[in-house]
Amino acid sequence: MHEEKQKGLTLLMARWVLPMTSPPIRDGAVVIEGDRIIAVGKWKEIAREFSAEVWEFPDGILMPGLVNPHTHLENTNFAETIKRPQTFNKWLLQMVRLVRSQTFEDALRASEKGIGQMKKFGVTCVGEFSRLGASFHALRNSGLRAVVFKEFICLRDEDAERQLDELAQWLEDAKGLMNTLLNIALGPHAPYTVTPNAFRQVIGLAQRENCRICVHAAESPSERKLIEQRKGVWRWWLGSVLRDAPIGLSPIRYLDWLGALQPQTLLVHCVQVDENDIALLAERQVWVAHCPRSNANLKVGLMPLGKMLSAGVKVCLATDGLASVDSLSPLDEIQFAIKLAQEHPKLYPALLPNHWLWMVTLNAAASLGLDRFVGSLDAGKQADIAIFRFSASIDDPYDALLSEGREATATMVAGEFIYQRM
Structure with a gap:
């Protein structure tokens, strides 16, 4: 020595x-x-x-360090008021009311609280889906590594130009505040909350800025029924968003029609998928963030993880936010997934422990484009x-x-x- x-x-x-x-x-x-x-x-x-x-x-x-590729830190305090488990449709209505009343300062304090919890659970890197941009500021001073996906919702094409200008301005402002641990990206919320025209423009903006995108996709039966058939409980509320979209496409195939399925895309949930969807996800080399606890709490079904992995789909594990789960611990997520494998062997493979851990380390880092640096x-x-x-x-x-x-x-x-x- x-x-x-x-x-x-x-x-x-x-x-x-x-x-x-x-x-x-x-x-x-x-x-x-x-x-x-x-x-x-x-x-x-x-x-x-x-x-x-x-x-x-x-x-x-x-x-x-554990990597949590998808969460909503700004929703941390909603855990105190939102009911779970409950159906996704009821949960979504409650969430709409909560986010409409949330201020930037509320979201900032909630984000700081969630960051503290992640540190305690060994999380060093997070993929954050930010509605107000408050979590970007909280993460900037946190010491955590992060990719912040700025949420984008556009329910009417009449609003698209203004909202896209605001998104581009947010990106420009955020660039000036970035540090070596912080990356920015775009989050077109879901196929049913962004018009086709606006969605394509967000994809174009992401390509010009060379940044990743994250989309909630194929999460619930109601989503699939709305997008594929224009039927169901959401038809009167969100059906007009899809006015210029073709009927008959599953949420995954609809996103492919938009041009959203790319190697730099991270899709969250992907519960309501069929074999054609799975083959398409594998072909397009899209990353999928699986959130089994959130899926169970919102009663949306079980993701066919076995078929996904067999087909070559790239899958990682994420906690989602505290509005739908009890902790921001990736290890808790794995333990729940292992129970599902025991209870539903036809849908879930009996993976070795190290394979589960890859999903919250190297695979999760890759889903954020950071596997060269961490994981x-x-x-x-x-x-x-x-x-x-x-x-x-x-x-x-x-x-x-x-x-x-x-x-x-x-x-x-x-x-x-x-x-x-x-």
């Missing part, structure tokens, strides 16, 4: 290190220089090569790390992580601790 500590180096040691791109390392270590990982390996080997400030977690699991512990990547402590001896770190809901001991982003529970 070097006689003097090498300047600027930090060494994290743990009982287990989970790189995610290679097998778990018992008695492992990660070396960090500035905001980047420079080495990963066995503690004894690492210690011989590097001398650095050491943080020891002898009873812990050290892994890539695994590899030399050259950003030092975004979550550490979980255990009181008992651990033989299988994957099973240990998924055995029960737990908070992180420490959460690090870009080489800086943003949360510690010592």
Whole structure:
């Protein structure tokens, strides 16, 4: 070992290190220089090569920071008033009333509260769907890595020019406030809340600005009935949005007609899909964020995860927002998904624990276009790390992580601790 500590180096040691791109390392270590990982390996080997400030977690699991690719931080406080479980249609009406009465300051405080919860759960990166833009400001000062999708709703073409100008202005203003941890993107809300003309213009804006888009899609039976048949309870409320759209297309095929299905697109939910939809999602290389707890609480059905994965659809797991789930913990989401696999083996595959964890690390990072930087512990990547402590001896770190809901001991982003529970 070097006689003097090498300047600027930090060494994290743990009982287990989970790189995610290679097998778990018992008695492992990660070396960090500035905001980047420079080495990963066995503690004894690492210690011989590097001398650095050491943080020891002898009873812990050290892994890539968890990535939550879809949530609504501005809705955090709605958890106190909104009923769940309930049907999606009733929930949506209640949500409309809540968001109409929400101020920017309300949304800012709610976002800060949700950010605090995510840090405790080991989340280092988030895909945020922002209605008012308040969560963008909260995340800017949070220490978290984020992609903020600015929500866009346009129910009438008469309003499209003004609303698109406002969206473009928001993008321009946000660019001036961005930092190295924060990215901006666009969120055309859903196929039933944006007119075809306006939707295509949002896609064009995203292409010009080279940014990603996120869309809620194929979430409920009511959505599919409205888009495909112009029938159902939403017909009188939202049917005019689709005035210039063809009838007979599923929500997924309708989005393809619009040109929205691209590798840079993240679709959320995709519960109400058939085999043709699944094949199209695979062909277009679209990312899908699966939110099983939200789907259950809003009674919209079960996503055919097994068929999705078999067809080659790229799937990650997300929590959605606290208006429809009980926590912003990706590990809670996995535990619920595992229960679904046990209860519905025809729809859900019995994935190995490490496969589930990929869905909230490397896969989730890829869905946000950030897998070159985060999602695994590899030399050259950003030092975004979550550490979980255990009181008992651990033989299988994957099973240990998924055995029960737990908070992180420490959460690090870009080489800086943003949360510690010592």
